[in-house]
Amino acid sequence: MTKVALLRCDSYTLPVLKERIGQAMTLIGFEPSIFNGAKVALKPNLLSAVSGNSAVVTHPLFFRAASEIVLENGGRPILIESPAVASLDNALDKTGYRTIVQDLAIEVASSGRVKSLSFPEGRVFRHFEVAGELLDADFVLNMPKFKTHNLTYVTGAVKNLFGFVPGMRKSQMHMRFPDNDEFSEQLLDLYGAVVYVMGRAPVGILHVMDAVVALEGQGPGSAGTPRKMGAMLMGKDGVALDYVATRVAGLDVRRVETITRGFDRGFSVSGPGEIEVVGESIDHLKIAGFVPADSTGGAHLLRRLAASKAVRDLFIARPEPEEDRCILCYECMNICPAGAIGHAGPGTKVPVFDYRKCIRCFCCSEICPEAAICLRRGKLQWMLRL
Numbered sequence: 001m002t003k004v005a006l007l008r009c010d011s012y013t014l015p016v017l018k019e020r021i022g023q024a025m026t027l028i029g030f031e032p033s034i035f036n037g038a039k040v041a042l043k044p045n046l047l048s049a050v051s052g053n054s055a056v057v058t059h060p061l062f063f064r065a066a067s068e069i070v071l072e073n074g075g076r077p078i079l080i081e082s083p084a085v086a087s088l089d090n091a092l093d094k095t096g097y098r099t100i101v102q103d104l105a106i107e108v109a110s111s112g113r114v115k116s117l118s119f120p121e122g123r124v125f126r127h128f129e130v131a132g133e134l135l136d137a138d139f140v141l142n143m144p145k146f147k148t149h150n151l152t153y154v155t156g157a158v159k160n161l162f163g164f165v166p167g168m169r170k171s172q173m174h175m176r177f178p179d180n181d182e183f184s185e186q187l188l189d190l191y192g193a194v195v196y197v198m199g200r201a202p203v204g205i206l207h208v209m210d211a212v213v214a215l216e217g218q219g220p221g222s223a224g225t226p227r228k229m230g231a232m233l234m235g236k237d238g239v240a241l242d243y244v245a246t247r248v249a250g251l252d253v254r255r256v257e258t259i260t261r262g263f264d265r266g267f268s269v270s271g272p273g274e275i276e277v278v279g280e281s282i283d284h285l286k287i288a289g290f291v292p293a294d295s296t297g298g299a300h301l302l303r304r305l306a307a308s309k310a311v312r313d314l315f316i317a318r319p320e321p322e323e324d325r326c327i328l329c330y331e332c333m334n335i336c337p338a339g340a341i342g343h344a345g346p347g348t349k350v351p352v353f354d355y356r357k358c359i360r361c362f363c364c365s366e367i368c369p370e371a372a373i374c375l376r377r378g379k380l381q382w383m384l385r386l
């Protein structure tokens, strides 16, 4: 059984937000003194460089309220985020986050450090490249925004962790899994990887969701429409939290693969019967007429096109071993999930790659101890210098 706190929250007023966050912590039995001395990775949703009031990003005052609570309890916060469609610098400036991180002297993770995060139980991915600072953190404070999403139907706590994957790698993973079911499995693999690493005693992960003003319609970006939802949610289980938020929005939970498949994974709960909603009831805060995303729209069509091998070859880089570095250890061959790598042939000094089988997961590149596998741009990437 896991608890999800659901509280009414009608405005972005700093004292009110802090009071609600504190109240939610009490309701789920979270003791904020756990932050004392801990390096806390703050993970808001900073999808792009837009206004902080746009409902595309976690509201800056929501971020500030949670950050101040971490600081007041002796935590050492670090903001970790990789916007999907902007540089982090631009996103910080445009959303209003820059002033907050400067005021509170919050460290911002550099975009250049990347480390490998493993999850041996992963279904489609067992290794992820993530911001290096994540692995140095003791605790993750995940601060998703509740929004519709034209592929995953909604985006909440589980999907928000995708921002730990640096920019270009995120795009490649999107291209690699153009369909919702596989993409959602991959998101759950990442969720499992983060929970598994950060959940080590005595610290862990906490999700606190900004659903004060949500995004409906063609989310998750600026094509969506802000919609007042009047709620704040908190829980230790991201799948359970997304379930409650989706119910409050009046959307069909069965269409959210990260929830249905998340229950199936059984990270901590295996169904709604194991969720205790504390604070307000779902029925009390439920809103009517929340507009879902149209998952048959243009973005979805593009993703389906990307499933084509020919299109993939044009747009996605392919791994190529370099003779002068390769020591023929064959770690790449052992990890390749597609069986696309074979022994070096007579007269060759590198393993043989079969690009008809290669699914562009880049596990070989990640694991190579000699950094001998370079990523050669797709044909159209060369032409367009993408």
Ligand code: SF4
Pocket (backbone or CB within 6 Å): 321, 322, 325, 326, 327, 328, 329, 330, 331, 332, 333, 350, 351, 367, 368, 369, 370, 371, 372, 373
């Ligand atoms: S892992 Fe790297 S060094 Fe080892 S065989 Fe593959 S390319 Fe060569």
Ligand code: SF4
Pocket (backbone or CB within 6 Å): 319, 332, 335, 336, 337, 338, 339, 340, 341, 353, 357, 358, 359, 360, 361, 362, 363, 364, 365
């Ligand atoms: S060869 Fe292709 S499928 Fe195999 S590990 Fe490398 S990127 Fe993945």
